[in-house]
Amino acid sequence: MSDLAFQHAPxxxxxxxxxxxxxxxxxxxxxxxxxxxxxxxxxxxxxxASLEDYESIGAKVREALEAQxxxxxxxxxxxxxxxxxxxxxxxxxxxxxxxxxxxxxxxADLSDERPVVSLTQRxxxxxxxxxxxxxxxxxxxxxxxxxxxxxxxxxxxxxxxGARKLAELVAKLSGMPL
Numbered sequence: 001m002s003d004l005a006f007q008h009a010p011x012x013x014x015x016x017x018x019x020x021x022x023x024x025x026x027x028x029x030x031x032x033x034x035x036x037x038x039x040x041x042x043x044x045x046x047x048x049a050s051l052e053d054y055e056s057i058g059a060k061v062r063e064a065l066e067a068q069x070x071x072x073x074x075x076x077x078x079x080x081x082x083x084x085x086x087x088x089x090x091x092x093x094x095x096x097x098x099x100x101x102x103x104x105x106x107x108a109d110l111s112d113e114r115p116v117v118s119l120t121q122r123x124x125x126x127x128x129x130x131x132x133x134x135x136x137x138x139x140x141x142x143x144x145x146x147x148x149x150x151x152x153x154x155x156x157x158x159x160x161x162g163a164r165k166l167a168e169l170v171a172k173l174s175g176m177p178l
Contacts, residue, residue: 008025015102069093072088074086086109127173
């Protein structure tokens with residue numbers, strides 16, 4: 001019965017081993033426009049928007065898993081056909097001594113609430129950290145760039161999203177109604 005519940009859960013779920021998809025459910029495969037067989041054995045890198053995202057987010061995931069054993073974020077991911085979409089990702093390591101060795105992850109498609117705007121890698125990073133409530137100075141320290149550079153990226157984001165102020169940008173980024 002538990003296998004049936006896992007396979008038909010209304011949210012994407014998969015078991016990852018060393019960042020390789022081992023056991024995906026139906027919703028996970030459908031979300032990415034793939035079959036179960038196409039997902040099984042694939043690197044999770046194949047589902048990220050870019051290799052840079054895979055590497056930079058992976059470093060943050062490892063750090064969080066080592067510290068608390070769990071990780072949550074919202075990020076842009078890529079379907080088989082190349083289209084990008086916002087996804088809420090949550091994971092738990094089953095092997096705290098080696099965080100990526102084995103973990104259970106959930107993936108929720110946020111497309112209906114949050115359309116994708118074409119962003120550079122750095123713009124995506126700054127958008128995500130802005131939504132987490134970080135100041136320009138905090139983002140600058142986290143990304144090892146000046147806070148003035150962060151402000152320039154935020155200005156670009158305001159323009160791309162048609163927002164007049166930071167609170168409106170955050171609302172648009174998080175998919176909240178205005």
